[in-house]
Amino acid sequence: MGTVILGTGSCLPERVVTNHDLAEIVETNDEWIRTRTGIKTRRIAAAGEETYRLAARAAEQALAMAGVAAADLDLIVVGTITSHMLMPSTACFVQKEIGATKAFAFDLNAACPGFLYGLDVADQYVRADPSRKILVIGAETLSTRTNWEDRNTCVLFGDGAGAAVVGGGPQGRGMVGSVLCSDGRLWSLLHMHAPVSNNADLEEPDHPGVHIIMEGREVFKYAVKAMETSISDLLHREGVSLDEIDLFIPHQANIRILNKLVERIGIPLEKVFINVEKYGNTSAASIPIALDEANRGGRLKPGNKLLICSFGGGFTWGASLINW
Ligand SMILES: CC(C)(COP(=O)(O)OP(=O)(O)OC[C@H]1O[C@@H](n2cnc3c(N)ncnc32)[C@H](O)[C@@H]1OP(=O)(O)O)[C@@H](O)C(=O)NCCC(=O)NCCS
Structure with missing residues (x-):
């Protein structure tokens, strides 16, 4: 099954x-x-x-x-x-x-x-x-x-x-497999603090507040490289070539990351689903929102090979292959 x-x-x-x-x-x-x-x-x-x-x-x-x-x-x-x-x-x-x-x-x-x-x-x-x-x-x-x-x-x-x-x-249908990765050493480049501690001993000096803090340029570089590597590792492991992919749904972080990734892996733009212009980066919601729009919009037919990939704070990243 x-x-x-x-x-x-x-x-x-x-x-x-x-x-x-x-x-x-x-x-x-x-x-x-x-x-x-x-x-x-x-x-x-x-x-x-x-x-x-x-x-x-x-x-x-x-x-x-x-x-x-x-x-x-x-x-x-x-x-x-x-x-x-x-x-x-x-x-x-x-x-x-x-x-x-x-x-x-x-x-x-x-x-x-x-x-x-x-x-x-x-x-x-x-x-x-x-x-x-x-x-x-x-x-x-x-x-x-x-x-x-x-x-x-x-x-x-x-x-x-x-x-x-x-x-x-x-x-033969459904999830083929995933490559999932993390690198906690790079946490500081994209992070969000927890609420202020009630334990005075564990209080952080100069707590900046509970919001996203990011080194944009560094994140950009890592994101492109990491997603590219996870995609090539996944396709290699599963014995699937990029030409066989019918639809690619990348994390909708921003168009420059997307364009760079698409250029590096060499997939035609018409096979890439993009809606970042409407919603910005919605973090964990980005892929399933795009997936739902692609699905309801008729972009996915039974038997299609769907590739998805994402990258975020942690760092965490990965790619999955699905036979629709
Ligand atoms: C954030 C990002 C768009 C910034 O673009 P950039 O070309 O790297 O821009 P820089 O950070 O070098 O900033 C360039 C200038 O624009 C300014 N700037 C930053 N945000 C700005 C904004 N919203 N409006 C106008 N100017 C802005 C900066 O202050 C800087 O000015 P300075 O040169 O006077 O210091 C880019 O780094 C990026 O896409 N990073 C990845 C972010 C991301 O997607 N993270 C989530 C991954 S899950």
């Missing part, structure tokens, strides 16, 4: 924030943001659009497409770095929202590749028991963890959620 994606869903906050809107709060302009990042708009959450709520709406769509009842789910995995609370997990909130009473639920912190890591976890559970039904979600409200006075970062990110229902399917 294979581990197949039975349904996809996504949910974006209503509010659209343009580059011109951002130019009113920091020293920036539409032209700079568009040429450096390709981003034109992003969605920013309002009251009632907490991470778990976006995640639950995306999940309901995925379940409806899959024809799976929430009560029949065995596991819910949510990739997120912007959970509504530190405890319980976003996954437990989603469980409550959708009524997945039988499932166990946990969050997974792998930054932007959170959905990829989650898909791999689901793949292992389904391989062990193909009757299992698993909900994998990537959901973020990065607006809650953005320093809105830092023009280097606040123009890059957005909020949203995407989901996939995963279960057993015919042999």
Whole structure:
């Protein structure tokens, strides 16, 4: 049996924030943001659009497409770095929202590749028991963890959620495999502090606040190289050539990283799914939102070879190959 994606869903906050809107709060302009990042708009959450709520709406769509009842789910995995609370997990909130009473639920912190890591976890559970039904979600409200006075970062990110229902399917279909990597030595280049400690002994001097801190240029270099290596390792291991790939969905971080990666691996642009101009970088939600748009937009046909890859804080990165 294979581990197949039975349904996809996504949910974006209503509010659209343009580059011109951002130019009113920091020293920036539409032209700079568009040429450096390709981003034109992003969605920013309002009251009632907490991470778990976006995640639950995306999940309901995925379940409806899959024809799976929430009560029949065995596991819910949510990739997120912007959970509504530190405890319980976003996954437990989603469980409550959708009524997945039988499932166990946990969050997974792998930054932007959170959905990829989650898909791999689901793949292992389904391989062990193909009757299992698993909900994998990537959901973020990065607006809650953005320093809105830092023009280097606040123009890059957005909020949203995407989901996939995963279960057993015919042999030869579904997940082929993944290459997942981390390098904690490089943590400082892209990180977010925890809330201030209540234990005076463990207090950090000069706590900068709970928001994303990034060395943009260094991240750019590592991201391109790391994603390129994981893709070539994966394709080599699985004996698949790049020409055989029908659709490539990279992490939607910014258009310059995407263009550089596409140029380095040498895949035609028409096979690459790009929506970064609409949503910015939504971290763990980026791949499943794009996957859902590609799926509902008819870009994926049964038997297609789908390649996905991502990179984020940790550093964490990886690539997955799926026979759709
Ligand atoms: C962030 C990024 C777009 C910045 O582009 P860059 O070409 O590297 O720009 P630099 O950081 O060198 O900054 C160039 C200048 O633009 C300025 N600048 C930065 N943000 C700006 C903004 N929003 N508007 C206007 N100017 C800005 C800088 O202050 C700097 O000015 P200075 O030369 O006077 O110091 C780029 O480094 C990048 O894409 N990095 C990867 C980020 C990412 O995707 N991270 C998430 C990965 S999961």
